[in-house]
Amino acid sequence: MTDAPRDSETRRRRSGLALALNRILAMFVKEFIQLRRDRPTFAMIVGIPLMQLLLFGYAINTDPRHLPTAVLSSDDSDIARAMIGALRATDYFDIKYVAHGEEDADRLILSNRAQFVIQIPPDFTRRLIRGERPSLLLVADATDPTAASVAIAGAVGAAQQALDRELTGPLAHLAQGPPPFDLLVQRRYNPAGEARRNIVPGLIGTILTMTMLIYTALSVTRELERGTMEALLAMPVTPTEIMLGKITPYVLVGAVQMATILLVASLLFRVPIVGSLAVLGPLTLLFIVANLSLGYTLSTIAVNQLQAIQMTFFIFLPSMLLSGFLFPFYGMPVWAQYIGEALPLTHYLRIVRSVMLKGSGFADLASDAGALAVFTLVAMSIAVMRFRQTLD
Template structure:
């Protein structure tokens, strides 16, 4: 072995790496992104949870208690309710994460030392339960410390806080994001590297027909993956499906099409299959970190939440947990379903336009 030859090969690799802009971007971008995500965006201390209050007592004491609860910054008012049923409907539709129920005989209960307030929590996200329990430590009017069980916490949908029940529905989205984007990210590049692209250009197939034709087979593959996760989740971890299977599969199809469209757009920008894999991996990090799958969405800064709203996985997490754990329907969760559909149309349109330009 000669050091001069080793040095020559090393120098050649360094120059080749420097010429590959995607590799340089990955070397700089991934550690920078992780530092920003974990240092700035990820915050386990959840605040400003969307909440609604059903104050059936409407006394000076009950109104003061509500103001004190909102002053903690743990919750913020986003809707109003008059009855427990209205609170339940808001929770099921995902419009609020916490419902505060104050009964009509609040003052008598408070003076008797009985349970006087009930904090109803969307337990489909375990991090919300931990933050909501801080409200139960608040003292009522005339007390220095909270009375015994005077503010109770009622977690719905996952009262035992079993991690698998919270994780498995979101895992469907994570798996579909990783596989679907990767499959189609290499689609056009693979055709170009194998020389098949020139043959396709000579056929009467249009750009739109080619793109849609490449997407359709993977939809079936994605549904097989979703079914596998559902079956294993129910068998191994007893994960419930409170909604209909139709809504579960409809939400899955929306995410599959969104990810396939995004993968096709990546495929039109990459020059090699390795480059397409790099770009796809670059998209995985923010999707998994910011979607609410691993870390509480409500704990992120507003700017990061706006960025997360662009990611399809963020909307799917809300859809699938709403359907499987809360028993909601897609019509109740229409904003997130509409966001996924709009994302698919936008990405597919851009992919078709970019591919048409490549043909020119």
């Protein structure tokens, strides 16, 4: 008599467990069906890990090669050409420019067109033959200490073997012992190789990119989800006026963020601001508007706020990895550099580092500022067209 109630209780528990499992299975199937219908989310689930794998596997390289280099040589001898050829053979130096004086060489570095300058004095060969140990100068833009240090180490090794073929016959005695010349390395703008001088200015660009994209990516989708878009459409405003009205407050927010980071960088991290804030300020505002325009475009594509946030991370991830913020830009393969050149963060990192550490001016940064302006115009045009399609 006592076993019957126990068996009945056991059957009830098993029945309840089976029903619970069936309900869980039903919810499991429902979520997969909903995920299949939400194609942007499914694309992010697959796309973001795949993007990380490809970028870290193929594009990221901490041993940069083919760094843009300028030559300032006043000695046209065979020995001088052998020195230049030996440095080129290391694959670290890609000689793209011939400077016509020290001022021209400085301008190439200030404008980020050259990262190194090889300077050979006019009496280099004559003094070497006399055994006077002439000096060969290698000027390095050390704002990126990782790229500069690796290339400088390669230059020192190449210079020691540069003249093996040239020092023959009467000059053979010069090949014995240490090199018959001195390689002087001048690390400009960051002589101590401090990483914070490279990272902290870059944080201005990365923080602005993340925050500006998120803020504006939610602007249109928030109106749609709250049901206030109809009231907005009833107002006598054009799509361009709506876009400008929405992004203008965030321009001020971005300006406050920039000022805060600059203050902290100067007071806590002792990062110098060599250049003029009158140069950095307008170019930063241009960068902010570029990101706001891109974020506004994303908001016209996303159907809800979750998708908008997912899209911003899909843009922010390659921006952070391919812009030169975490890894040397010239360490990436050529195809990755082309992608990086299309990202506004790449150009702004050159601007902010050049102004803060080098003291570059508007003329030096014209190409990067022009790239930001073109990107802004294109992003704004797409945003306006997409917003009109959203209204339809």
